[in-house]
Amino acid sequence: MFFIPGFVISALTFPGVIVHEAAHMLFCKIRKVPVLDVCFFQFGNPAGYVVHGEVKNFTSMFLVAVGPFIINSILCVVICFPAYFPMQVFDVTPPLSMFLMWVGLSIGMHAFPSNQDARNLMDHASEAARKGNILAIVSFPLVGLIFVANLLTFFWFDLIYGVALGIGLPMLIF
Amino acid sequence: MQHCNCDSCHTTVPLNDSMIILGEHLCLDCARKVADKNPDLTEEDVTRNPDPTVCVNCGHDGGFQRLEQLMELPFCGTCLPLIGNRPFPGWIKISALVLAVLVVLSLVTNWRFIQANSELEQVDTAIAAGDAREVANLFASAAGHAPEAYDLKIMTSYWTGIALVSEDRPEEAITEFNKCVNELPPDFQVAEMISSARSGAAFDRHDYREFLRLVEIQADDNPRDLTAILSVASALACLYVDTGDESYAHRAEAIIDAIPERDMDPSGEEYLMRIRHRLESRTIIGSQEFLAQYPNGWYASGEAH
Numbered sequence: 001m002f003f004i005p006g007f008v009i010s011a012l013t014f015p016g017v018i019v020h021e022a023a024h025m026l027f028c029k030i031r032k033v034p035v036l037d038v039c040f041f042q043f044g045n046p047a048g049y050v051v052h053g054e055v056k057n058f059t060s061m062f063l064v065a066v067g068p069f070i071i072n073s074i075l076c077v078v079i080c081f082p083a084y085f086p087m088q089v090f091d092v093t094p095p096l097s098m099f100l101m102w103v104g105l106s107i108g109m110h111a112f113p114s115n116q117d118a119r120n121l122m123d124h125a126s127e128a129a130r131k132g133n134i135l136a137i138v139s140f141p142l143v144g145l146i147f148v149a150n151l152l153t154f155f156w157f158d159l160i161y162g163v164a165l166g167i168g169l170p171m172l173i174f
Numbered sequence: 175m176q177h178c179n180c181d182s183c184h185t186t187v188p189l190n191d192s193m194i195i196l197g198e199h200l201c202l203d204c205a206r207k208v209a210d211k212n213p214d215l216t217e218e219d220v221t222r223n224p225d226p227t228v229c230v231n232c233g234h235d236g237g238f239q240r241l242e243q244l245m246e247l248p249f250c251g252t253c254l255p256l257i258g259n260r261p262f263p264g265w266i267k268i269s270a271l272v273l274a275v276l277v278v279l280s281l282v283t284n285w286r287f288i289q290a291n292s293e294l295e296q297v298d299t300a301i302a303a304g305d306a307r308e309v310a311n312l313f314a315s316a317a318g319h320a321p322e323a324y325d326l327k328i329m330t331s332y333w334t335g336i337a338l339v340s341e342d343r344p345e346e347a348i349t350e351f352n353k354c355v356n357e358l359p360p361d362f363q364v365a366e367m368i369s370s371a372r373s374g375a376a377f378d379r380h381d382y383r384e385f386l387r388l389v390e391i392q393a394d395d396n397p398r399d400l401t402a403i404l405s406v407a408s409a410l411a412c413l414y415v416d417t418g419d420e421s422y423a424h425r426a427e428a429i430i431d432a433i434p435e436r437d438m439d440p441s442g443e444e445y446l447m448r449i450r451h452r453l454e455s456r457t458i459i460g461s462q463e464f465l466a467q468y469p470n471g472w473y474a475s476g477e478a479h
Contacts, residue, residue, distance in 0.1 A: 022266055034244055035260040053245045053257075079273070082280040085287035089294075090323040092287070096280050103273065174291060 003154075010047035015103045016110030016162075017041050019075060020068040021048040024117075027067035028052045031060035046114070058128035058136050065121040066142070069111050073165060076108030080166030085174075088167060101166065108162025112153075118146040175235050176225050180204055189225035199223070229253050290319035290326070306337040328357045335367060342462050344374030366392070373405065377460075382412040400442045403429060404449065411452040423453055447472050 010017055018040045028035050034053035041048050055061040083097035083104065113121070122143045128136035149157055176189040180201040193205040196219050200208060209215060226243070227236040229250035234241075241248035249257055293316040300308040310333035317326035335350035351368045358364055373388035386409035393402040407429040414422035430446065438446070448464050451457075451472045459467070 018266070018269075022262065025260070025262065029259060032258075034258045036245070036247075036257060038260070040263075040266065079277055082277060082284045085291050086284055086320075086322075089291050090287055090320050090326075092320065092322045094283070096276065097284060100276060100280050174295075 007043060007045060007047065009109075010041075011043060013106035013109050014041050014047075016072065016106040016108070017047045019072055019107045020110040021050055023068040023071035024050040024052075024064060026071065027060075027063045031055070031063055033060055033064060046116075055124070058124055058133050061121060061124040061128075062135055062139055065113050065117045068117075069113055072107050072111035076104050076111065076162055076165045077169060078104075079107065080104035081170060084167060084170040088171065089174075104166045105159070105162040108165045109158040111161060111165075112149045112158060113146050115147060115150050118143045118150075121146075175237070176227055178223070182208070188228075189223055190228055192223055194221045194223055195219060224248060231257060286319040290316040290323070293319070306333060306340050310334040310337045328354055332358065332362060332364070332367075335371065339367075339371055339374060342374070342378070342460050344371040344378060347371040348375060366395070373409075377409075377412070380416070380458075382409060382416050385409045386413060400433070400437055400439065401445065403433065404442060404445045408445070408449050408452070411449050412458055415452060415456050415458050426453060444471070450474055 021038060021040045025035055025038055027033075028050065033055050035050060036053060037049075037051040039049050052064065055064060079100050083101040086092040086094055086097050087101060121139055125133075125136040125139045125143065129140070149161070177186050178189050178192050178199050179186055180192065181198040182200055182204040185201055187201040191202055193200055193202065195205055195208050195215070196212075198208075205220075209220075212219075224230060224247060226240045226248045227238065228234070228248065229236070229241060229252075230247045231249055231253040234250040234252070236248075236250065241250055242254055243249070244254060244257060293312045297309055297312050300312060310330060313326060313330040313333050317323065317330045320326060331350045331353040335347040335354070338344070338347035338350060348368060348371045351364055351371060354362070354364045355368075369388060369392055373385055373392065376382070376384040376388060386406070389402065389405035389409050393399070393406045396402045407426040410422045410426035410429070413419065414426065426449065430449065433442075447468075448459075448461065451464065451468075452459075454474055464472070
């Protein structure tokens with residue numbers, strides 16, 4: 001397996017890190033969760049973070065945690081779409097399309113919430129599930145999926161997911 | 175600003191410059207020494223002691239006044255609403271805007287590729303319908319939308335050649351097929367297409383000996399190809415009409431008689447009909463003219479149909 005240190009991957013795909021953190025922050029703002037500190041990108045581990053205040057309910061917690069998955073996935077498809085046709089169908093590589101393909105795939109690669117996000121979600125889900133919150137119960141397998149996905153990043157699962165969204169999806173549709 | 179006394183060195187320091195380690199209030203210097211001596215300290219052993227009169231975000235000193243708290247942290251009146259609804263930095267907003275503009279720009283400039291792709295998706299339907307002209311038109315239109323895609327130009331020439339052959343314009347077809355030489359995989363049989371178009375051109379020029387020579391080569395190369403075999407019979411029938419030499423007619427009939435009934439298909443039957451018409455009427459007409467004259471087919475006198 002071809003191994004590249006995480007910080008190098010983060011640096012090469014920094015638009016994805018920025019969008020990931022921006023998505024966390026966006027959902028914090030939408031759900032009125034105070035944002036104490038935010039770093040959209042840095043060379044190091046973690047490559048970015050959002051420190052937010054206490055979350056009042058589980059729905060807010062869920063949205064803040066999985067926000068990047070929603071936003072990054074949508075943006076990956078939208079940004080890659082116009083670049084897909086010249087590059088994948090006609091083997092033509094206009095610079096703008098190449099740039100957008102890189103941005104789109106980078107964003108797609110960082111769609112999965114981090115293990116820390118998953119842990120936060122799980123902590124709150126346990127309590128909410130005891131109170132019968134359906135979303136909390138549903139989120140347990142999701143947390144498992146997040147952990148598995150992050151484990152599989154060693155096998156380039158994050159890149160595979162980005163490519164599947166940015167290239168595979170339009171290939172399937174068109 | 176509030177102060178406290180260090181339990182170790184007993185100096186007075188600002189509360190924010192102190193820590194609580196293992197229950198003792200310590201200045202930062204003493205805290206560092208204690209931490210060095212106790213490497214096994216856990217997160218629970220060390221806590222900060224935020225000054226309730228100093229804003230943790232901007233450092234604003236409220237004097238003796240305790241500031242409002244958020245998550246047990248003091249914030250000044252300016253920072254509190256900012257933390258509660260922190261705005262995105264300007265560069266994030268500008269980057270998002272630039273990206274949106276680039277996506278739209280890319281969509282506009284690449285729209286022609288999407289159109290070309292849409293035309294290519296219709297090609298299979300046109301091929302299934304046997305409409306070579308429509309296939310050629312679709313490739314030509316796609317090539318117009320995506321001129322950078324060289325393959326599309328070649329495919330346009332290839333299918334235009336096929337369309338021209340089907341329209342009895344073999345000379346023009348040769349020109350188109352020649353553009354495809356060494357450009358397409360062997361499956362496309364470009365050499366065979368050129369050979370077939372040349373034989374058609376020879377027929378059009380009434381050069382029936384050349385016509386026979388070319389179709390005999392094709393039949394030798396494709397001994398199981400019904401059209402190739404019938405083309406030899408067709409050329410012999412032409413030579414019979416042209417020269418009056420009965421031996422050509424006999425050879426043509428021998429070829430026709432040798433074709434097993436089971437190998438015949440509708441297009442072969444139509445071709446056979448033309449050859450028989452040629453032998454019996456001793457006139458040579460092309461496929462288009464034949465179809466115009468005999469839309470319901472031609473049958474020899476006494477032949478069941």
